[in-house]
Amino acid sequence: MNIVVCIKYVPDWEAPASQFRIEDSRLVPAPGIAYRISDTDDEAIEAALQLKEKHGGRVTAISLGPASARDGLKHALAMGCDQAVLLDDPAFEDSDAAGTAAVLAAAIRKLGDVDLILTGRQAADWDQGQVHAGIAEFLGLPAVIPARHIEWTGSEFIVHRIYEEGYEEIAVKPPCVVACSNEIAEPRYPTLRGIMAASRAQIPVWTAADLGIDPGRVGRAGRRTRVLRLYAPQVEAKCEFIEGENPEEIAAKLVQRLREEKLL
Amino acid sequence: MTAEARGIVAIIEPADGPAGALTAEVLGVARRLGNDLNEPVTAVVLGETVAEVGPLWEFGADKVIRVVHPLLAEFNLDAALGALEPLIRRENPNVVLMAHTFQGRALGPALAFRLQTGVATDCVDLRPGAGGGSLVLTRSILGGNFRAEVVIDTRPQIVTLRPKAFPPAEPTPGRTGTVEEFRPEPDPVRVRQEVRRRIQEAAAEGVRLEDARIVVAGGRGLGGPENWHLVEELASALGAAVGASRAVTDAGWVPTSLQIGLTGKTISPDLYIAVGISGAVQHMAGVSAAKTIVAINKDPDATIFRYARFGVVGDAKQILPALTREIKKALGKA
Incomplete structure (x- = not known):
């Protein structure tokens, strides 16, 4: 089974807001902030590796530049992916979800012979949850989002898709796109051997020309959406702390305050 | 689609029902936009589960379109796309709204790519742009530490709305509109996924x-x-x-x-x-x-x-x- 995992390498989304500043409607992370494979993309890698371990095949990790995304791909290789490709070209800069999906779809087409394409459910920086849908539509494939379990029966994938009340069992034939939720798998830590091998691995770079992409369809030129303004919402702290000698006293005071506020 | 795109389409969540909270929120936004832009509001209902259309008119829909097809009895992304693509092309609306539920998360982006237009997901606020231009859509980013105001330059503008972020429509008792049926013929070849069963885990009783x-x-x-x-x-x-x-x-x-x-x-x-x-x-x-x-x-x-x-x-x-x-x-x- 040949699986492509699309990953995004992003600044630590759990860093405090003070670690970012806004410049020309762009979010600029502080120098030295850690970069990580986006939340749920690492779970997607793990899901791919587990399928491969069960059914054989090849796992390829791909990421849209910049060049620093190479470190994210090295991590994917260290976890156990068989190969990685960096998609980087000045023409890709400033792509929105449509441009990003167009580049990833072109790369997947170039890789060829793919049974399953995995992504995270939404990137931890922009929280959009669009790219999986774009890849599916550009390639004419079915998509399932968000998945918390995936298995291969020999003829089809059974994907557990989360909905409000539980999950649905969805049967879908390959090739297909599945956007993974965090429940799908616990990402493994790379082994020392994996890290050594990854550090020696060659990661090819594919450009717009390599992918046969019209530069007018991607990057700034290909945007369907524009960012007008970024700002930090203000939170006004107004917490009233309830204190007491023991839990009983605290509980009694809290209940009294809630009753005064007519919340009970 | 072209510049004459006109009208606000609200896609109703079947599970929520015609008088449900999400329906009221999405139609509330649709009606306010309809008034501000002087454009009609159409509620689109997938499947036949929503029998009653009265509440949709009362919440502000001018027209209700029931999309009827056996595959739409429960949400199936491929079937929904196959049904909505021709309908949205025919209606040629300016804006398509839906709730950012597990249905909306799947449908909003997929419909946008199917129609080759842009989408803003999980919006927490929106307002008409200056001079009737593109909507200004507020999204939360980096988990919520920052907000972004974005616009969609293509039509229709597809927007998924964060539940509970918008005030629900106040029903106007007795308000009526029109209703029609749309019977799509989704290409069975393109319905490539099948919902085998739904497993409910949330407590069936007690408060949701x-x-x-x-x-x-x-x-x-x-x-x-x-x-x-x-x-x-x-x-x-x-x-x-x-x-x-x-x-x-x-x-x-x-x-x-x-x-x-x-x-x-x-x-x-x-x-x-x-x-x-x-x-x-x-x-x-x-x-x-x-x-x-x-x-x-x-x-x-x-x-x-x-x-x-x-x-x-x-x-x-x-x-x-x-x-x-x-x-x-x-x-x-x-």
């Missing part, structure tokens, strides 16, 4: 988390799943629904359907009691509509206290049993 007036939620600060009963006992004393942070649903203490936050449920209770939850922005994204937050946490510097109205610094294992007893006493259940 999304609708609950009081919610008690637990996080990692409880120490372990063996202490979860403390959350349930407090909730039961209050008649509240139980929720959880992602840390504990990930750890498998409780089912995913209890998860509150950016990738889980959005709630809007009058009272939210967060126990052992640190208050990461990704969690707070799901509770921003809560009216009053009570936080119980060992760590006096926990972020949750920035959002809380009342705070208790202490060990949940000691505070919760005392609080449950005190509440039973207060509510005459002791």
Whole structure:
């Protein structure tokens, strides 16, 4: 089974807001902030590796530049992916979800012979949850989002898709796109051997020309959406702390305050 | 699609029903936009599950289109796309709105790519652009630490709306409109996925988390799943629904359907009691509509206290049993 995992390498989304500043409607992370494979993309890698371990095949990790995304791909290789490709070209800069999906779809087409394409459910920086849908539509494939379990029966994938009340069992034939939720798998830590091998691995770079992409369809030129303004919402702290000698006293005071506020 | 795109389409969530809270929110936004832009509002209902259209008119729809096809009995992304693509092309609307539910998360982006247009997901605010231009859409990014105002330059502008972020429409009793049926012929070849069964994990009885007036939620600060009963006992004393942070649903203490936050449920209770939850922005994204937050946490510097109205610094294992007893006493259940 040949699986492509699309990953995004992003600044630590759990860093405090003070670690970012806004410049020309762009979010600029502080120098030295850690970069990580986006939340749920690492779970997607793990899901791919587990399928491969069960059914054989090849796992390829791909990421849209910049060049620093190479470190994210090295991590994917260290976890156990068989190969990685960096998609980087000045023409890709400033792509929105449509441009990003167009580049990833072109790369997947170039890789060829793919049974399953995995992504995270939404990137931890922009929280959009669009790219999986774009890849599916550009390639004419079915998509399932968000998945918390995936298995291969020999003829089809059974994907557990989360909905409000539980999950649905969805049967879908390959090739297909599945956007993974965090429940799908616990990402493994790379082994020392994996890290050594990854550090020696060659990661090819594919450009717009390599992918046969019209530069007018991607990057700034290909945007369907524009960012007008970024700002930090203000939170006004107004917490009233309830204190007491023991839990009983605290509980009694809290209940009294809630009753005064007519919340009970 | 071209510049003459006109009209606001609201896609109704079948599970929510014609008079449901999400329907009221989405039609509320649609109606206000319709008034501001002087454009008609069309409610689109997938499948035949919604029999009654009266409430849709009363919430502000001028026209209701029922999309009828056997494959639409329950949500199937491929079938929904196959049905909606020709309908939206025919209607050629300016804006397509839907709730950012698990249906909307799948459908919004997919429909946008099918129609070769742009989409803004999980919007928390919107307003008409200057001079009738593109809508200005507010999204939360980096989990909620920042907000972005974005515009969509293509048509239709597809927008998924965060539940509970917009005021619901006030029904106008007796308001009527038109209704029609649309019978698509989705290409069966393109329906490549099949929903085999649905497994309901959320408690079938009791209050739904999304609708609950009081919610008690637990996080990692409880120490372990063996202490979860403390959350349930407090909730039961209050008649509240139980929720959880992602840390504990990930750890498998409780089912995913209890998860509150950016990738889980959005709630809007009058009272939210967060126990052992640190208050990461990704969690707070799901509770921003809560009216009053009570936080119980060992760590006096926990972020949750920035959002809380009342705070208790202490060990949940000691505070919760005392609080449950005190509440039973207060509510005459002791």
